[in-house]
Amino acid sequence: MPKISLTVNGKTHTHEVEGRLLLVHYLRDTLGLTGTHVGCDTSSCGACTIHLDGKAIKSCSLLAAQADGSSITTIEGLAPDGELHPLQEGFKEEHGLQCGFCTPGMIMCAADLLSHNPDPSEQEIREGLEGNICRCTGYHNIVRAIQYAAQKSAVAV
Amino acid sequence: MIPSSVDYTRASSVGEAIRLLAENPDAKLLAGGHSLIPAMKLRLNSPALLIDIARIAELRFIEDTGNAIVIGAASTHADIITNPHLKGLTAMIEAGELIGDTQVRNMGTLGGSIAHADPSADWPAVLLALEAQIKVQGAEGERIIPAAEFFTGFFSTALDTGEIVTEIHLPKPAAGSASAYRKFMQPASRFAIVGCAASVSVEGGVISAANVAFTGVSDAAFLDEGVASALIGKPATLENIEAAASAAAEGDMHINEDHFASQAYRKHLAKVYAKRALAGACGL
Numbered sequence: 450m451p452k453i454s455l456t457v458n459g460k461t462h463t464h465e466v467e468g469r470l471l472l473v474h475y476l477r478d479t480l481g482l483t484g485t486h487v488g489c490d491t492s493s494c495g496a497c498t499i500h501l502d503g504k505a506i507k508s509c510s511l512l513a514a515q516a517d518g519s520s521i522t523t524i525e526g527l528a529p530d531g532e533l534h535p536l537q538e539g540f541k542e543e544h545g546l547q548c549g550f551c552t553p554g555m556i557m558c559a560a561d562l563l564s565h566n567p568d569p570s571e572q573e574i575r576e577g578l579e580g581n582i583c584r585c586t587g588y589h590n591i592v593r594a595i596q597y598a599a600q601k602s603a604v605a606v
Numbered sequence: 607m608i609p610s611s612v613d614y615t616r617a618s619s620v621g622e623a624i625r626l627l628a629e630n631p632d633a634k635l636l637a638g639g640h641s642l643i644p645a646m647k648l649r650l651n652s653p654a655l656l657i658d659i660a661r662i663a664e665l666r667f668i669e670d671t672g673n674a675i676v677i678g679a680a681s682t683h684a685d686i687i688t689n690p691h692l693k694g695l696t697a698m699i700e701a702g703e704l705i706g707d708t709q710v711r712n713m714g715t716l717g718g719s720i721a722h723a724d725p726s727a728d729w730p731a732v733l734l735a736l737e738a739q740i741k742v743q744g745a746e747g748e749r750i751i752p753a754a755e756f757f758t759g760f761f762s763t764a765l766d767t768g769e770i771v772t773e774i775h776l777p778k779p780a781a782g783s784a785s786a787y788r789k790f791m792q793p794a795s796r797f798a799i800v801g802c803a804a805s806v807s808v809e810g811g812v813i814s815a816a817n818v819a820f821t822g823v824s825d826a827a828f829l830d831e832g833v834a835s836a837l838i839g840k841p842a843t844l845e846n847i848e849a850a851a852s853a854a855a856e857g858d859m860h861i862n863e864d865h866f867a868s869q870a871y872r873k874h875l876a877k878v879y880a881k882r883a884l885a886g887a888c889g890l
């Protein structure tokens with residue numbers, strides 16, 4: 450069994466894992482970080498989006514072993530405890546969620562977008578979220594939430 | 607969905623990957639994993655060992671060698687579309703930006719895409735239109751395969767067992783040459799229902815050379831000689847492009863059909879997208 454060592458939200462973890470263990474299951478079941486969701490399990494919905502070495506990826510489509518040696522940020526690590534990241538604040542203020550299932554993935558994907566395009570147009574936001582599906586909101590308020598965060602600060606992730 | 611049991615190892619060099627492949631007949635290379643892992647989750651594929659090549663430094667680079675842009679096989683789609691060396695190769699940028707979504711582009715690789723040779727993948731059409739040379743390496747050594755000989759059929763390539771795609775060489779466009787990529791995409795997966803890459807050279811307003819390649823239309827990406835030959839020697843006008851594009855997907859070939867697009871509709875789309883890609887390449 451491969452032995453992996455990786456940093457998740459600033460903390461280093463070392464585990465022996467099965468080769469076939471998916472990263473999302475490692476995060477949720479081994480580390481107990483259940484903020485990362487599994488929506489479709491077929492690489493389509495983006496609910497499982499996290500940052501691998503600073504880039505948004507779908508953790509249901511990656512083996513935990515592929516992340517060996519990497520640095521990961523999940524929704525739990527986006528802001529220090531007790532504080533809201535501007536994107537989290539934006540989703541709250543602009544009513545960017547209903548059931549909330551897609552929200553962690555939406556926020557992690559939006560954080561990637563804002564990290565290289567701090568002032569995106571509405572079109573760029575919609576294109577940036579191409580890999581994230583929401584069955585509740587109709588997306589308008591999600592776009593507004595991201596515009597809120599972009600205005601609030603040049604987001605550094 | 608959970609893949610069946612599999613061992614995992616990371617190769618630190620191309621040489622090591624080739625040796626591991628030779629020693630383990632049931633092994634498969636793993637690059638971005640964005641075709642292989644979904645297939646393993648569906649149990650369509652159950653290798654005994656995965657040899658991860660994504661972090662081999664000699665496979666992840668993009669450089670300008672003077673007359674070509676060379677891309678290491680493990681470069682991600684995102685690496686490619688954000689690299690300044692690719693600026694003149696418009697079809698590469700336009701195609702890369704339309705692959706999947708941000709997350710997919712951050713993991714999927716050029717080498718993985720062409721080795722997988724999905725009949726609806728975007729890169730194969732672009733590599734054909736830009737006359738790419740594909741460098742592969744195996745236990746017997748290296749060889750170069752022109753893109754036109756690489757895509758041999760449905761999920762099939764000219765790669766031999768145990769060979770690895772190492773580099774993709776894209777000749778730099780000459781003065782007066784330009785390229786474009788247009789696709790009609792499956793709305794959920796964003797794979798091409800029809801994708802067309804066009805590369806055109808214009809001298810004194812007249813088309814002197816052209817390549818038109820399709821993906822999504824047939825078993826494998828292919829160069830459409832009928833459209834290209836109808837353009838040579840003609841002034842680069844919309845009327846001439848439209849007339850040439852009407853020859854698209856007309857040869858004696860298999861045309862794909864699924865619940866998104868019938869054969870007749872795919873043929874129609876091929877003509878429309880040939881026109882759009884050619885117009886894009888000619889700046890019309």
Ligand SMILES: Cc1cc2nc3c(=O)[nH]c(=O)nc-3n(C[C@H](O)[C@H](O)[C@H](O)COP(=O)(O)OP(=O)(O)OC[C@H]3O[C@@H](n4cnc5c(N)ncnc54)[C@H](O)[C@@H]3O)c2cc1C
Nearest residue numbers: 637638639640641642706714715717718721727728771796
């Ligand atoms: C949701 C989603 C949407 C997508 N949308 C599109 C799209 O719109 N257009 C598109 O073109 N693609 C699309 N893809 C596919 C994506 O681009 C894949 O990343 C790509 O096809 C395969 O690259 P990979 O690096 O992930 O390969 P892997 O999945 O790691 O490998 C694929 C195959 O190639 C082999 N292989 C990998 N690297 C090499 C190498 N260097 N030499 C020899 N063999 C090798 C592997 O053994 C395996 O058989 C999509 C994928 C997903 C999950």
Ligand code: FES
Nearest residue numbers: 488489494495509
């Ligand atoms: S659960 Fe990963 S993309 Fe839907």
Ligand code: FES
Nearest residue numbers: 547549583584585
């Ligand atoms: S808020 Fe329910 S899925 Fe998006």
